[in-house]
Amino acid sequence: MELILILLAVIGFIVIATTKFKLHPFLALISAAFIAAFAYGLPADSIAKTITSGFGGILGYIGLVIVLGTIIGVILEKSGAAITMADSVIRILGDRFPTLTMTIIGYIVSIPVFCDSGFVILNSLKESLAKRLRTSSVAMSVALATGLYATHTFVPPTPGPIAAAGNLGLESNLGLVIGVGVFVAAVAALAGMLWANRFKDVAPDNIDEAHQELNQDWKALKESYGKLPTAGQAFSPIFVPILFICLGSIAKFPSYPLGQGIVFDVLAFLGQPLVALFIGLLLSIRLLKSDDKAEEFGQRISQGITSAAPILLITGAGGAFGAVLKATELGSYLGETLSSYGVGIFMPFIVAAALKTAQGSSTVALVTTSALVAPMLAQLGLDTEMGRVLTVMAIGAGAMTVSHANDSFFWVVSQFSRMSVGLAYRAQTTATLIQGVTAMALVYLLSLILL
Template sequence: MLLVLILLVVIAFIVIATTTFKVHPFLALLIAAFLAAFAYGLPLADIAKTITSGFGGILGYIGLVIVLGTIIGIILEKSGAAITMADSVIRVLGERFPTLTMSIIGYIVSIPVFCDSGFVILNSLKESLATRLKTSSVAMSVALATGLYATHTFVPPTPGPIAAAGNLGLENNLGLVIAVGAVVAAVAAAAGMLWARLFANVEPDLVDEASETVHHDWAALKASYGTLPSAGQAFAPILVPIGLICLGSIANFPSQPVGEGVVYQALAFLGQPLTALVIGLFLSMRLLKSDSKIAEFSERISEGIVAAAPILLITGAGGAFGAVLKATPLGEFLGTTLSGLGVGVFMPFIVAAALKSAQGSSTVALVTTSALVAPLLPQLGLDTEMGGVLTVMAIGAGAMTVSHANDSFFWVVSQFSRMSVGLAYRAQTMATLVQGVTAMALVYVLSLVLL
């Protein structure tokens, strides 16, 4: 019981440090790693080595992938490619089902672009469609936000799911994570959209506030980007890497569907996440607009590195924390206890939901929980490839439950949608609760079928 008490105290420290005292999650996780090492009685000579190896180990697997994915997202955002994606979806779906259209747009755009940025970029499109189709702006806001949120927490190359997959040893099976994540995210987005429709007759209750930020003309916003890229150019940096990663995963199936010859070697190489995202990065160069493309490319890389740095540090610190826990007898004790309770795949969901609701960041919840449960997978009966994938999904479901006042995305959605805090809690926060619970229910069903 003392082992569990120590763990609860360390988790409480992470939550209180990041919420009450506003300590950066990187530092909080690093200190937590030292506290856990001392509390569990690791040999003093091994503590620093365990922490540094855990930090470097996870970044060695997944660090470059996070950086490349972030840079691609920056280029898509700055070039207007996200605008093109939105227009392409509208052309395909039409305007008959506005909330469905907004949900699908959010689902696609948030795979490479952070959900906060995606909402800001697409806000004027949402407002324009709401006015043109005489649809509630609140319903459209929730549909867009939940669509963005779904892929943000479930589908690589978004940094949170990538880091979680790396912590659980799935860095070479991202294709399977993407495939399962896309399905779970689609169900979560559908749940969010259905909740949004409950607000079809509800209008914003802060119409006069923030009015300058929302009454943009969609055509004017598009014009501000100059010549927009074609749909093929806009989607290629996302779809080509995802396709290559999935093909690489298929080639590595135990049944050897493509044999072991040249085709296998080519697909295995191109399907490595690092290789696939390097190809995606070069494809994104076609989106650059300035006369000096090399200078613009360098600038975007710099912006991407700056944006990725906090994620890399948090991910590395999460790996260090996880390495310390692996070196303790906690895993064996918890595994034996939890297996007797039969909580299985619900355990990662509960921990991630507690962390997310307490400290606000989905990425921190994904990284911390995955580092925490990695040593427990055998005892939880989740130490197979599919077990690891479903664990990532369970953590993702918890990491979206719930978005409220300590989450920056909550404030982006509420302020740009002219919703008071009360309305935002009813519309957006409850939507993320519905999403998380629905996604976890699907993960549980999948665990019964696939494990």
């Protein structure tokens, strides 16, 4: 019992430090690692080594993948590729199902682009479609936000799911994580869209001049990017790497469906996440627009590294925290205790949901929870490849439950959508609750079938 009380106290410290005292999650997690190490009685001369090895170990596996994915996202965002993606979806789906169209646009764009940035970029498109199709912009906002949110928490190469997969030992099998994540995210996005449809007749209730200025005309926004990339140029930097990663995973199935010859060797090499995303980075060079492409490329890389740095630090700190927990008896004790209660796959969801709701960041919830549950996977009956993948999905479901006032994405959605806080809680926050619970129900069903 003492082991659990110490764990609850450490988690409480992380929550209070990041919410009340506004401590950066990196420092909060490193501090938590030291506190846990002393509280659990680890030898004093091994604490620093355990923390540094945990920090470096996770970044050695997944750090470069996070950096490359972030740089690709920055290039796609700055080049207008997200605009091209949105236009491509509209051409395919037409105007018949406006909320479905917005959901699919968000679902695709948020794979390479952070959901906050994606919403800002696509806001004027959302407003334009709402006016043209005579649909409430509140419903369109929730549809777009929940579509963006779904892939943000479930599908690599978004940094949060990548970091969680790395913590759980899946860095060499991201293809399976992507495959399952795409499916779970689609169901979560559909749940969000169905909730959005309840607000088709609800008008924004926070309209003033400041909010009006946020809504730039979609045509003017497109023109501000100059010549937009083609659909092939826009989609290839993200979907070619995903294809290679998935093919690499298929090639390495125990049955070797593609044989063990030259095809296997090529796909095994190209399917490594680092190699696949490096190819995606090379493909993104075609999106550069300035006359001095070398200089522009350097600027985009610098911007990507700047964006990736906090995520890398949080991911490394989560690895350090996880290494400390692995060095204690907590994993076996907590695993056995929870197994006796039949919690199983719900345990990662509950922890991630508590962390997300308390401190606001989905990435912090994904990293911290994955580090926390990694030592106890065997006792929870999840110590298989598919068990680990479904654990990532359960953590992702928790990491979207719920987005409210302590989450920057909540304020992006509410302010750009001209929603009061009350309406945003009813529309957006409730939508994320429904998404998380729906996704977790699906993960539980998958665990009954696949485990």
